[in-house]
Amino acid sequence: MPLNNRVDADPDELVQLIGPNGERRENAAYDRWVTGVDGPALQALYEDMVVIRRIDAEATALQRQGELALWPPLLGQEAAQIGSGRALREDDFVFSSYRENGVAYCRGVDLTDILRVWRGNASSGWDPYGINMATPQVIIGAQTLHATGYAMGILNDGADAVAVTYFGDGATSQGDVNEAMVFAASYQAPVIFFCQNNHWAISEPVGLQAHVPIAHRAPGFGIPSVRVDGNDVLACLAVTREALDRARTGGGPTFIEAVTYRMGPHTTADDPTRYRDANELEDWAAKDPIARLAGLLDSQGLLPAEVTDAVKTKADDVAARLREGCISMAEPEALDVFKHVYSEPNSWLARQQDQYERYLASFESSNSDSTELTEGSR
Amino acid sequence: MSTMTFGRAINAGLRKAMENDPKVVLMGEDIGKLGGVFRITDGLQKDFGQHRVMDSPLAESGILGTAVGMAYRGYRPVIEIQFDGFIYPAFDQIVCQVAKLHYRTQGAVKMPLTIRVPFGGGIGSPEHHSESPEAYFTHTSGLRVISVSNPQDAYVMIQQAIASDDPVLYFEPKRRYHVKGEVDESVDITASSMNDARVVVEGSDVTLVTYGPLVPTARDAATAASDDGVSVEVIDLRSLAPIDFATVEKSVRKTGRLVITHEAAQSGGLGAEIAASITERCFYHLEHAPVRVTGFDIPYPYSKLEFHHLPDLDRILDGVDRVLDRPNSLSSQSGLEG
Secondary structure: OOOOOOOOOOHHHOEOOEOOOOOEOOOOOOHHHHOOOOHHHHHHHHHHHHHHHHHHHHHHHHHHOOOOOOOOOOOOOHHHHHHHHOOOOOOOEEEOOOOOHHHHHHOOOOHHHHHHHHHOOOOOOOOHHHHOEOOOOOOOOHHHHHHHHHHHHHHHHOOOOOEEEEEEOHHHHOHHHHHHHHHHHHHOOOEEEEEEEOOEEOOEEHHHOOOOOHHHOHHHHOOOEEEEEOOOHHHHHHHHHHHHHHHHOOOOOEEEEEEOOOOOOOOOOOOHHHOOOHHHHHHHHOOOHHHHHHHHHHHOOOOOHHHHHHHHHHHHHHHHHHHHHHHOOOOOOHHHHHOOOOOOOOHHHHHHHHHHHHHHHHHHHHHHHHHHHHHHHO | OEEEEHHHHHHHHHHHHHHHOOOEEEEEOOOOOOOOOOOOOOOHHHHHOOOOEEEOOOOHHHHHHHHHHHHHOOOEEEEEOOOHHHOHHHHHHHHHHHOOHHHHOOOOOOOOOEEEEEEOOOOOOOOOOOOOOHHHHHOOOOOEEEEOOOHHHHHHHHHHHHHOOOOEEEEEEHHHOOOEEEEOOOOOHHHOOOOOOEEEEOOOOEEEEEOHHHHHHHHHHHHHHHHOOOOEEEEEOOEEEOOOHHHHHHHHHHHOOEEEEEEEEOOOOHHHHHHHHHHHHHHHHOOOOOEEEEEOOOOOOOHHHHHHHOOOHHHHHHHHHHHOOOOOOOHHHHOOOO
């Protein structure tokens, strides 16, 4: 059966504040959300994007060197993650998928914590309440309901925080994402659905998930939506700020579709050359989010060598700390396997733990037995 | 002490829990104005408001998934699944999220959810309204599973489930909702544990283990057996995960014979777990292999046939005869023990 492998996007439909060559484009509806973004603020966004690209490259290298079991690269999605992530307030709460390490960086995650899961040292890298970001979700789409429920809790508390959930184009096919939109609209929950349409769900093109632009679905649930150029960091910042403002002032949920592109593999276990045309990659490389912002900065005289050098130095330093944190990570203890299954004691688990402890201890006693034999035989 | 129905006792327990903790919220389909299809939440929205008793869209994964988010925010959601067969759309959220988030986050995130499930058959309902899905959940680490069998336990254990920092599936035998019993509302809920099994009838010849809807049937079977000179000890498990094996073991060491009965299908069911665990623990005290009297390995049948599927007094007594090596349904024809 032939599959629709491309959802045509009307380029005019995308909110764009920086053009492909770095030119600033006026936008009557969205310029007001970025009026305070001055030269230093733009330079900070540039630094963020360079640093997370460097983190991503270092983690990919660590995986290739056998230090990580797996890594999901975000290459190409820097603008979507930094633009939205930098719009958030400390008391907002993020429920993401596994590719949002750039958002975690914005939330202030400890660098080593990003790698814990991928090294296999923990099921989650950080305490969600430490950075107000839930640990990454592997079941695609499940977290959209968690964000909606959290937002319902915000409503009950009478607070003005916002829950933000990240997911990909593939996740929009899941029932949970659609149920989340039903609940969000019904309760007018302060939640933002931030879909990074990166065009590929492992090997499946976005056209297999959607026959019309993904953002067009949300109005059917009664949720306003916007399509934004996901490779334009300023536009991503603007649309997220607008959605946050709507949520904080009782306007309910917003659906954002950031149209971007996953330039690397799905994970380091994936081989995109098997399913993806090299020309497509080339087209998107020309829309590189960092190059685009660099073009804007350069045109304004904001990217002299001392800035690019300083950013590079910072990125290298972050990468070095990431590597050091990865290889010096403490190994978990054997009996940690039983920890935190329950909050309260559980007789079944206690029995299994007791038996396993005795099993492990049996090696120690047999080792000492063999030592005695060896000594005795001398 | 007052007399109330099973359903009313759960209602009273919910009310008490909501009064004691403002973070307790109820979520589910039709639980507000209607008070639920079984009226278990009757009057609670009127008294606590729509923010505490939330009518949900008709989407079970949505209910469970948003409850996870509420718990993240510090609430203690109590979910009503309208009927047992409707829990399957929520299965992913229960087993992949609710059960695992505490483990996944190394204890940072608590999931104090209570999931109320009216379960079991015997009310002549159509498909999806009479199932016994408890084994799916007892097989999932991170969940606690309990089942109540009388109004007093229903009143106490719903409060214990809500107070627990672990997620609890609370299985309510819907065919017993209208059974009346004495309820002491002044009881201290911290004085007992929902994890402990209860010896309903003491006996010395056979241990009969059950829970939920079959507890009254098992008690009647013990009475009938005693007329026949057989002393049956009946144990109501109350907790299905974890099972209080110490209580069952103590009984089997005394009687040497074990019958397990439940409505759920036999294969891979709780009866298998109980038989295996008790055999491991007291093999040398057993006079006979444990016997299971259960529902069949069939989809729940249409109502004209459901009383063939559900264990009743006579099928349980037949099981008792089997462990006693007395003439029984399997011995009479072939002479072979089944």
